[in-house]
Each structure stands twice: as structure tokens, then as C-alpha cells.
Amino acid sequence: MGLAERKERDKLELKKTILEAAQKMLLAHGQDGLSIRKIADEIEYSPATIYLYFADKDAILHELMEMGFGVMNEYMKDAFAQKDPIKRIHSIGHAYIRFGLENKDWYELMFNSDKPMKHIEKCCEDWDQGMAMFASLTETCRQAIEMHKMENVEEQILALQLWCSVHGLVNLALTERLEIVQQNNSQVLIEKTLDAIIHTIFKK
């Protein structure tokens, strides 16, 4: 059955080509500049062909989202490797923010857009990479709580507290709300705020 297999490979091949064109467009023109017709144009197929490989646009955005987590993991690798849990939290925060600011379109897809989530609902899938990342953060928080002998602190709540802070910070920055409210150098402002967040939690 070598023939059937080659066929299968060819199908995957075109699917990959579509996704590559989609990624190129996302990075060049953002989610708004990403259209199925333009993808079709780019890969020199008709728009209808794309629907033989993806259920709809949401499905494409979902796959792009998964690719985005791949990019993010690169940013987070070193941070998660840190031994000391509190230093690790600091590094994770920094890496998270840096990823967000440097990859607006990936970030949008992974943490804001409802379109990949719609696909997840439709197909009864999971937001598994997001869940995995949060689980890792929660585990780091557990270690930090243990190490610092913090009382009455739930690891889940602490993890969420950290996540929503950096998530909010990144979003305010990406949507131009920060620089309008405060003319200061945004980069420095963000840095100082992240430091403040972590310091207030783990102050000695």
C-alpha cells in the first residue's frame, strides 16, 4: 500500500503549504489581513480547495494558535529551567511579557481571539497547550509557597494572580492603552510593574 501512503503524504503536504502561507500572512499583516482568498492566491489554488483541508477559517486559526505555542515555548524554555522557584517565576514573567510584546499576532491568537476557541468548542477539543503552561506555572507556585512557607496561599490562586497580571500588562501595552495613560517609557513602566507585582507577593 505504498501508493495510498504517498497520497496521504501529498495531502499533508498541501495542508502544510496552506498553513505556511497562512503564517506568512499572519506575521506580515495580522489577523485582519489574513484571508482565505489571499492564501489561495498565494499558493495558487482556488479558495474552494482550502475547504478540502480545513473545515473553516477558525480551524486554520486554531492550527496557527498551536504553532504560536511552539514559538512561545522557545521564549519560556530557559525560564522554566531555573532552579529557584521564585527566580523562576520572575523569569517566566519576563519571558511571557517579552513574548507578548514581540509577537502581537501570535499572542492575540493564543490569548485573546475567540476564533480558535470557537473551533475548540465545535470539535470538543482542548486548549491543551494553554492548560499545560498554566499547570507548569501552578507547580512552580506550589514550590514557591512551600519554600517560602507562605500560609493561607493557594497555588492555583497565586498562579492565576500572576497570569492575569502579566496578561493584563501585555494587553494594555499591545492595545496602546498604556502609552496613552502614561507617557513614560512603556518598556521601563512594564518592567517596574512586573517587579512590583513579584515583590509584593514574595517580599521578605
Place this chain on the structure above:
Amino acid sequence: MGLAERKERDKLELKKTILEAAQKMLLAHGQDGLSIRKIADEIEYSPATIYLYFADKDAILHELMEMGFGVMNEYMKDAFAQKDPIKRIHSIGHAYIRFGLENKDWYELMFNSDKPMKHIEKCCEDWDQGMAMFASLTETCRQAIEMHKMENVEEQILALQLWCSVHGLVNLALTERLEIVQQNNSQVLIEKTLDAIIHTIFKK
């Protein structure tokens, strides 16, 4: 010149009618379901007419955003009236989150969408209501810092720390990221996280 004035009034009248139809659509079907052609249909004018009253769709979304701040102010009124600055911060946080969760489409427009911001840039206007709200929060932080004799805490940074936390929390909830990561009752989770944020900052 009573006639010219009546004309002027009539122009404002139709502008108001357009905005009312737009608001109705926003609340019924969200920003995606809000189209100029549907507004035109609703008010029984041609789409082109709307462009005699608004430069483009961004201008309409910007006016809606301003209306959104009106709605939000209702939510915040009691909170800002609190005497004790720390209780006030708590109340503001609660009111902010409640507003966000109960008014997804307003919130989106005010704090996430780039379209009203594009209009602000184009017309060299200000995000004045957003700035005013942040200024009030900053002033409350100044009072809290003074009262608690907190050292090495900048009011601006503290205000931003609070804002980005609740902003992040609201966004995670509105985009369905919360309930996926954590199956617990989201409402309770949010409540506990807000309490934790404020407790870690102002712990005795």
C-alpha cells in the same frame, strides 16, 4: 437665525438616531454583528447617508466607546465614593470586574478594540475618559500609600499593578480562557483572586 438652528438640531437628531441603532446592534450582536449597512437598514436610510454624519465606522465605534464609559461610571460611582482608600480600592476592583463581566461588548470597545483608538489617532484626540479613570485610581493609590505609610511604592506603579490585574482577569474570563484552565466556578475564582491581589499588596 432660528431656522439654521433647527437645521443644526435636525442634523444632531439623525446622528443620535444612528448611534442609538448602533448601540442596539452592539448590545444585541456584539462588535462583529455591527455593520453600517444594518444600521442603515434599521433607521431606513441608505448606507451612504451615514457617511454624512460619521467619517467612518471607527468614528462610530469611538462614540460608542465614549457611551460605554458612561455605563461604566454608573458601576464605579459608589466605589469611588468610599472614604477609606483601601476599601475604595477593593470596591473599585469589584465594580471594575463586575462591569467587565456584565458588559462584554462595552468592555471590548473601551479596553481592547483598536478601532476606537485608530479614530483617536486619526483625529489627534485623547482617550480622556480612560485617562481620567486611571488618574482617579492613581489618586486613590496615593492616599492608600500615605495612610499605610508604605515605603518605596510609587502610586503610578501601584495603580498600574491593580489595573493590569483586573484587566487581565476580566479578559481571561471574557475569552473563555479561565473556565478552560480551571473548571472551578469562575465567579468564585475571580473573587478569590481579586482578594488575593489586594491582600498581598496591603497585608498588615
Place this chain on the structure above:
DNA sequence: AAATATAATAAACAGTGTTCAGTAAATAAT
């Protein structure tokens, strides 16, 4: 009554996601 200014629009342009009937080519069965 004629000239002018105002208000509204029909129609077009260029784009979007998506569906479906139909075609051409490759494979399978006879």
C-alpha cells in the same frame, strides 16, 4: 422664477467566508 445650496441615494468598487455543481485526471474493475 431662476439659481443655489443641502440632503439623500443608487450604484459601483473591492473585498470577505463559504457552498455546490461540475470537470478533469488518476485509479480500479471489468
Place this chain on the structure above:
DNA sequence: ATTATTTACTGAACACTGTTTATTATATTT
């Protein structure tokens, strides 16, 4: 080798979107 069937693909249409422009109808001035 010829026919039948499956597979891969597409043209064209549908129902939308924001926006512009030339034109028309109405109202106001002269």
C-alpha cells in the same frame, strides 16, 4: 484495453462587508 469509479480541484454563485461618487430630489436664497 475499455469502462466505471473515485479523487482532487475549481468556477461561479450567494450573501455579506466598508466606502466612494455621480446623480437626483428637495429646500432655501436671490
